[in-house]
Amino acid sequence: MKAGGTVTDVLVVGGGPSGVALAAEVAARNLTVRVVAPHAPQPFPATYGAWLDDLPEWARGSVAHAWSDVRVHAGRAVTPLLRPYALLENAQLLSALLGRAEPGGLWWDVGRVVGAQRDAGVWRVHSEGGRSWRARVVVDASGHGGTLRRVAFRRGAALQTAYGLVGRFRVPPSAPGAMVWMDYRHPHLPGGAFGAAPSFLYAMHLGGDVYFVEETSLVARPALSVEALRARLRARLEAQGTPCAEVLSTEVCAFPMNAPAPDAGGGLLAFGAAGGLVQPVSGFQVAGALADAPLVADALAAHLPFGPDAASRAGWAALWPAARRETRAVQLLGVEALLGLPGAHLPAFFEAFFALPAAQWRAFLAPRTPAGELARIMLRLFARAPMRVRAPLARAACTAPGVSARALARAALPILGA
Ligand SMILES: Cc1cc2nc3c(=O)[nH]c(=O)nc-3n(C[C@H](O)[C@H](O)[C@H](O)COP(=O)(O)OP(=O)(O)OC[C@H]3O[C@@H](n4cnc5c(N)ncnc54)[C@H](O)[C@@H]3O)c2cc1C
Structure with a gap:
């Protein structure tokens, strides 16, 4: 380095992961690039999972575990998802990403950025302690909320929160050999507590007697606290008769799910969580950022000869074309619908969701599915959902702000006409 x-x-x-992915792709295109972070290169601290088929080919060498037995427990059904799921090995992912930067490599400086200003077409980026660096294009990839470009959440941030642990278990806490994407059964909670603030178990068998188990609140505003989730996880494991025998590590999670498509002005790019790339219904982001990084790097490399403004405009256009902005509006409608749904009905909602043809629920969870297709899937889901789920969904659709009426109308017409 x-x-x-x-x-x-x-x-x-x-x-x-997003900042390093983009920096590496930029370097691989023979541009000079510097990463500024408060730490030296280090394996990413969070536990990252992704659908195996969402990962670019080169990233599959960084998969620590992959499961073909992937399940959802929602409503009365146990649904096999028939879509392999992967857990990433973060040290390997970091080294694979940095390897992509060769032969040019990238520069890495340790510092916490506090501001940036532009002078005669060149940015000067400042960090705590008074250091500064100059660059033609600046990308904020500093995570949820951003640093140089703050994310503004309509009606406030709606958070996903979770408490998880890796531990040894004498009795398996979830199906051996399997990955449980979502288990909404709640033997450990009175119905009222679940209805007021639903949470589910996300679990992976890591081999032998070792499991990752995480109690997750998919999305809530206000958020369900991590302390409450920790108590729920312990209560769930006790109620199942599968207490953890030895805790090996723990993880907490809290991030916003409802970032709008970012404003493309201001001459600064934003990428990863800071750039609104978290998928609003699943909370996934990592595989999407790995796939988006080469597109943004291509745009920067092709347009930098015409100046930094042209490059940053092209970067925004690659990341957030008009079609993706429409998609985000419909995804946010989905989030508002989930927030408006009484918690007790969430399992029935997901039972209907995963009963959709696989291509449809997959498209719904993908980052760039066109708005019209997304809205058609939502209408199909609405038609298949039980009556108690439909009314709150319809209410949410009518009251959600910022939803593209055009996209919804385009989607509804063929179905209403059918
Ligand atoms: C615990 C947890 C588990 C998650 N699990 C998954 C998952 O399984 N799959 C998935 O797809 N997504 C998951 N997510 C969501 C999302 O993908 C992650 O949050 C992901 O880490 C976002 O990547 P990022 O690179 O955009 O931001 P971050 O990973 O947050 O990285 C931000 C970087 O910016 C640095 N930084 C922050 N402020 C400054 C500053 N002022 N100056 C310089 N540098 C700064 C940080 O130190 C860090 O290096 C999870 C999130 C959490 C919190």
Whole structure:
């Protein structure tokens, strides 16, 4: 990894998976790039899962575990998802990403960025302690909420929260050999507590007697606290008769799900969680960022010869074309519908969701499914959902702000006419 004090083509704020992915792809296109993060390169701290088929081919060497037995327990049904799911090995992912930057490599400086200003077409990025760096294009990849570009959440942030642990178990806490994407059974909770704030178990068998178990609140505003989720996880494991014999590590999780499509102005790019890339219904982001990074890097490389403004405009267009902005509006409608649904009906909602043809629920969870297709899937889901689920969904659709009426109308017409 080089060090240097020159004006780089690109400066990326943040050393998470998104920032490193973008910086590496930029470097691979022979542009000079600097990452500034409060830490040296380090394996990403969170437990990252992804659908195996969402991962680019080169990233599959960083898969620690993959499951073909993937299940959802929602309503009365246990649904086999028939879609392999992967757990990433973060040290390997980091080294694979940095390897993609060769042979040019990238520069990495340790610092916490506090601001940036532009002078004669060149950005100067400042960190705590008074250091600064110059670059032609700056990308904020500093995680949820952003640093140089703050994310503004309509009606406030709606959070996914979770408490998880890796531990040894004398009795399996979930199906051996399997990955449980969502288990909404709640033998450990009075119905009222579940209805007021539903949560589910996300679990992976890591081999032998070792499991990752996580109590997750998919999305809530206000958020369900991590402390409450920790108590629920313990209560669930006790109620199942599968207490953890030895805790090996723990993890907490809290991030917003309802970022709008970012405003493309201001001359600064944003990427990863800071760029609104978290999929609003699943909370997934990592595989999408790995897939988006080459597109943004291509745009920057092709347009930097025409100046930094042209490059940053092209970067925004690659990441957030008009079609994806429409998609986000419909995804946010989905989030508002989930927030408006009484918690007790959430399992029935997901039972109907995963009863959709596989291609449809997969498209619903994908980041770039066109708005019209997404809205058609929502209408099909509405038609198949039990009556008690339909009324709150319809209410949410009518009251959600910022929803593209055009996209919904386009979607509804063929179905109403059918
Ligand atoms: C516990 C947890 C589990 C998750 N699990 C999954 C999952 O299984 N699958 C999935 O797809 N998504 C998951 N997510 C959601 C999302 O993908 C992750 O949050 C992901 O880490 C976002 O990547 P990022 O690189 O955009 O941001 P981050 O990973 O948050 O990285 C931000 C980087 O910016 C740095 N930074 C912050 N502020 C500054 C600053 N002022 N100056 C310089 N650098 C700064 C940070 O130190 C860090 O290096 C999870 C999130 C959490 C919190």
